[in-house]
Amino acid sequence: MLDLVGLRGSEKKYPGQLSGGQQQRVALARALAPAPSLLLLDEPMSALDARVRDHLCSELRQLQRQLGITTLMVTHNQDEAMLMADRIAVMNNGQVEQYDTPQAIYDKPATPFV
Incomplete structure (x- = not known):
């Protein structure tokens, strides 16, 4: 799993010794470990530069394609949405404006x- 998320060699590091990006990769590896059919991500990149x-x-997009996993990602970042998505649901006050x-x-x- 560490190879899959690019963290080989970090097995013995504590969370405080990892960068923000590495911590996100650990979270992703934990989410993928049980081989889910659906991956849910809530603002996964919001704390990163x-x-x-x-x-x-x-x-993440490469990994999605490699594993063939359906991913539902919530983001307020237009660039993330455009880069990551095959389809986007634009919502306003809880209503879908466009899918x-x-x-x-x-x-x-x-x-x-929209």
């Missing part, structure tokens, strides 16, 4: 809110 966030988003591909949402927003 932009450079680390962009890198981890790319790695579509990232490209369609960008090119043809269904409402002024």
Whole structure:
């Protein structure tokens, strides 16, 4: 599992010895360990700086494809959503304003809110 998330060699480190990105990878490894059919992520990159966030988003997307796992990710970051998603649900006050591909949402927003 550590190979899968790029943490080989960190087995004996304590959480305080890991960077924010490494801590996120540990959390991801724990979530993937029982081989779930659905991965739920709630603002997984919100505490990371932009450079680390962009890198981890790319790695997570690769991992998603490699494992073939369906992932539901909640984010308020438009860039994360566009990078990570096959489909996006844009919500406003608990209501779905548009559910579509990232490209369609960008090119043809269904409402002024979107």
